Every structure is written in structure tokens, then in C-alpha cells.
Amino acid sequence: MESSEIKRIQLIERQNRRNAESESILDSLGLDYQPSEHLILESADNVTLEDKPAKCKECSGKGKVKSLFSEYECFSCFGIGYDLSDPVRIMKWQQLCMSWSKTKIRKLERDLHIATTTEAERMEQGMNEFYKDIKKNHFRGD
The missing domain is CATH 1.20.5 (Single alpha-helices involved in coiled-coils or other helix-helix interfaces)
Structure with a gap:
């Protein structure tokens, strides 16, 4: 068995041991996490320059959201300005x-x-x- 294979097996065992010994952060906070359906990745094989992504619906593509006294990075697109569904x-x-x-x-x-x-x-x-x-x-x- 190669050393890289041994290291990979040891890493997997260590991760499994860590997961068994400690509770998930989400479980400890009592949160029920369900992966969002809109983050399912589609195949992006045929992307061209004309395939500009859609603008973020929350910030209208600006990357910033204005409140009463200040301006914040958009929470939906993380300040990128594009819809992050893909x-x-x-x-x-x-x-x-x-x-x-x-x-x-x-x-x-x-x-x-x-x-x-x-x-x-x-x-x-x-x-x-x-x-x-x-x-x-x-x-x-x-």
C-alpha cells in the first residue's frame, strides 16, 4: 500500500472519530439544516461570453443593500451582484x-x-x- 493511500485512510478515520466524538454545531444549537434546493449545481459545460449571469434579485446587481443609515454588502449574493444559483x-x-x-x-x-x-x-x-x-x-x- 502506498504512503498516500495510508495517509488518506488515516485522514478518513480521524474525521470519522472526530464526528463521532463531537456534536454538530447545528445540532448543538437546535437548528435543523436542510440544504437549499436552489444551490444544486447544474452542468456548466457550454458557457460563452454572451451567457452573462442573472442579476441578484435582492440588490439588483449592485452588490450592496442600503439601510436607513448605512450600506451593507448584499447577504444574498455576498456582494458579487449575480444570482448564485449556479x-x-x-x-x-x-x-x-x-x-x-x-x-x-x-x-x-x-x-x-x-x-x-x-x-x-x-x-x-x-x-x-x-x-x-x-x-x-x-x-x-x-
Whole structure:
């Protein structure tokens, strides 16, 4: 038996022993916890950039709820502003948005570099970048 398998078995035994020795916090407070049905995760395989999640109904997508004297983070969406009924879909959508943003920023940086330098300057920068390690390691300046 591998050491990782032994550690996994020991961890499971320790968790079972802990659960048997101590009462649940919910049970100790006399609370009957039933998992919420709206948090059942659906398959989020085909998420696209156009699949923007629905806004939170409590805060209308603002992430904040106003009281009489102050403003609090929305208790329903935890300040995110989206309906959290399918958090996997939200995370995948945000990941796609970040990927799209990074690609767009890189393209704009490349376009800006081309617009602000000449062909000769770009060639010189490319050559310097290509030979920088060789110059560091082998050139002594004799």
C-alpha cells in the first residue's frame, strides 16, 4: 500500500472519530439544516461570453443593500451582484471574460508598440532580446 493511500485512510478515520466524538454545531444549537434546493449545481459545460449571469434579485446587481443609515454588502449574493444559483457557471463565465480581456490587452499592447516604433527599432529590440543571455554569459568586455 502506498504512503498516500495510508495517509488518506488515516485522514478518513480521524474525521470519522472526530464526528463521532463531537456534536454538530447545528445540532448543538437546535437548528435543523436542510440544504437549499436552489444551490444544486447544474452542468456548466457550454458557457460563452454572451451567457452573462442573472442579476441578484435582492440588490439588483449592485452588490450592496442600503439601510436607513448605512450600506451593507448584499447577504444574498455576498456582494458579487449575480444570482448564485449556479456558481460554477458564474466562475466559468468570469474565467472566459478574463481570458478575453487578457487577449484584448495583449493585442492592444502589440498594436501600440507597432504604432510607436519603427521597423528598425523593433528589429533592434528583437535582436537584443534574442542575444541577451549570450551577452550576459559569454561577453567579458576585453
